[in-house]
Amino acid sequence: MGNYKDVEDIRSAFEADLKSIDNIKSLDEMRVKYAGKKGVLTLALKSLGKLPADERPQAGQELNILRDEIERELEAKKIAINNLENERKELSEKIDVTLPARGRDCGAFHPVMQTMYEIAEIMTGLGYSIALGPEKEEEFYNFECLNIPAWHPARDMQDTFYFPDNIESDNGKINRTLLRTHTSPVQVRSMLKYGAPLRVVCPGKVYRRDNDPTHSPMFNQMEGLLIDKDVSFAVLKGTIGEMMNAFFGRNLKNRFRASYFPFTEPSMELDIECVECGGHDAHCRICKGTGWLEVAGMGMVHPNVIRAGGIDPEIYNGFAFGIGLDRMAMLKYNINDLRLLFDGNVSYFLSGRSNRSERRAESC
Numbered sequence: 404m405g406n407y408k409d410v411e412d413i414r415s416a417f418e419a420d421l422k423s424i425d426n427i428k429s430l431d432e433m434r435v436k437y438a439g440k441k442g443v444l445t446l447a448l449k450s451l452g453k454l455p456a457d458e459r460p461q462a463g464q465e466l467n468i469l470r471d472e473i474e475r476e477l478e479a480k481k482i483a484i485n486n487l488e489n490e491r492k493e494l495s496e497k498i499d500v501t502l503p504a505r506g507r508d509c510g511a512f513h514p515v516m517q518t519m520y521e522i523a524e525i526m527t528g529l530g531y532s533i534a535l536g537p538e539k540e541e542e543f544y545n546f547e548c549l550n551i552p553a554w555h556p557a558r559d560m561q562d563t564f565y566f567p568d569n570i571e572s573d574n575g576k577i578n579r580t581l582l583r584t585h586t587s588p589v590q591v592r593s594m595l596k597y598g599a600p601l602r603v604v605c606p607g608k609v610y611r612r613d614n615d616p617t618h619s620p621m622f623n624q625m626e627g628l629l630i631d632k633d634v635s636f637a638v639l640k641g642t643i644g645e646m647m648n649a650f651f652g653r654n655l656k657n658r659f660r661a662s663y664f665p666f667t668e669p670s671m672e673l674d675i676e677c678v679e680c681g682g683h684d685a686h687c688r689i690c691k692g693t694g695w696l697e698v699a700g701m702g703m704v705h706p707n708v709i710r711a712g713g714i715d716p717e718i719y720n721g722f723a724f725g726i727g728l729d730r731m732a733m734l735k736y737n738i739n740d741l742r743l744l745f746d747g748n749v750s751y752f753l754s755g756r757s758n759r760s761e762r763r764a765e766s767c
C-alpha cells in the first residue's frame with residue numbers, strides 16, 4: 404500500500420497479533436499496545452519529525468489511514484469475540500428437556516375441607532344448594548328459632564361462647580351474640596331468605612365449650628334441610644343413605660334409632676356399618692366391636708322451626724339432618740385422634756400412623 408516502511412511493519416505486526424486474540428482482555432491489551440497514548444501508532448506519529456520534510460505528509464497520511472483501519476478491526480474483533488462467548492454460554496446453559504423433572508412438594512386440602520367438598524358435591528348432585536351463614540350468631544337464630552327457648556335443657560348441652568355486645572335483631576328484640584353451636588341457624592336464615600320449597604346444605608365451623616380427646620371447642624358441621632309438600636321419612640332415609648354410600652364409595656348397611664332433638668319431631672340417629680371392620684371384629688378400635696358407627700342426627704323439621712322460617716307448617720313440611728365433618732374425615736381417612744386434625748405437623752399423617760392418609764399423600 405504505502406511506501407513508508409514503518410507503516411507496513413506496524414500493519415503486519417498488528418495482523419499477526421490480532422489472529423492470536425480470542426478474548427476481550429487480550430483485545431483490550433492489544434488496543435493499548437497499538438492505539439494507546441504510548442502505543443505503537445502514537446510513537447510512529449511522533450517520530451515523523453525525523454523524516455525528510457518531503458516524505459512527512461505522505462507518511463503522516465498513511466499512518467492516519469492505518470490508525471483508522473486498526474480501530475475498525477479492533478471493533479470488529481470485539482464483536483466477534485462477544486458473539487462467540489454468547490454462543491459458548493448458551494451452549495453451556497442449554498436446557499435438556501429430556502431430563503426427568505425434579506418434582507415438587509405438593510399441597511393438599513385439609514382432610515376436613517376435603518370431606519366438606521366431597522359431601523357438598525354429593526348433595527349438590529342431589530339438587531341441594533349450599534348456604535353459608537355467620538359464625539358470630541344471634542341467640543335468636545341459634546336457639547329460639549330452633550325451638551330452644553332460654554329455659555330449654557338443650558342449652559346446657561350446647562353451652563358456647565358469648566360476646567359482650569348485644570344487637571337488635573330482625574325480630575326487634577335485643578339479642579345476645581354468641582359463637583354458633585351448630586349450623587342450624589343457617590337453615591332458618593335460608594327459609595327466611597328463599598321460602599319454600601327449599602333444599603340447602605349448610606357447612607361450616609361451629610363452637611361449643613368442650614375440650615377433651617373426643618371433643619374440640621371448634622368443629623365442622625354440615626347440615627341439610629329439605630322443605631316441600633308431603634315430605635316423608637322415606638325421602639329422608641333415602642337421601643341420607645345415598646349420601647353415606649356415595650361418600651364412602653360403597654353400599655353400607657344402615658339403621659335408624661329413635662332419638663330426640665328440639666328442632667325435629669320425630670327425631671332419629673343414623674348408624675352405618677363400621678367402615679373399618681364391617682362388624683366382623685370384636686376388638687375393632689373404631690366401632691368398639693359393635694359393628695355400628697353413629698354418624699348423623701336427623702328428623703322431620705319441627706313445625707315451630709318451619710314457622711320461625713316464615714313458612715306455613717300446615718302447607719309445608721320437611722326434614723333436616725346434621726353430620727360432623729371432622730368425624731366423617733376421621734372415618735374415611737382413618738385418622739385415630741381428633742386432635743391431629745388441628746395439628747399443623749403433617750408428619751403425623753405421613754409417619755405411618757395412618758396408612759390411608761399416607762397413600763393419599765403419595766398419590767398427589
Ligand SMILES: [Zn+2]
Nearest residue numbers: 677680687690
Ligand atoms: Zn368396627
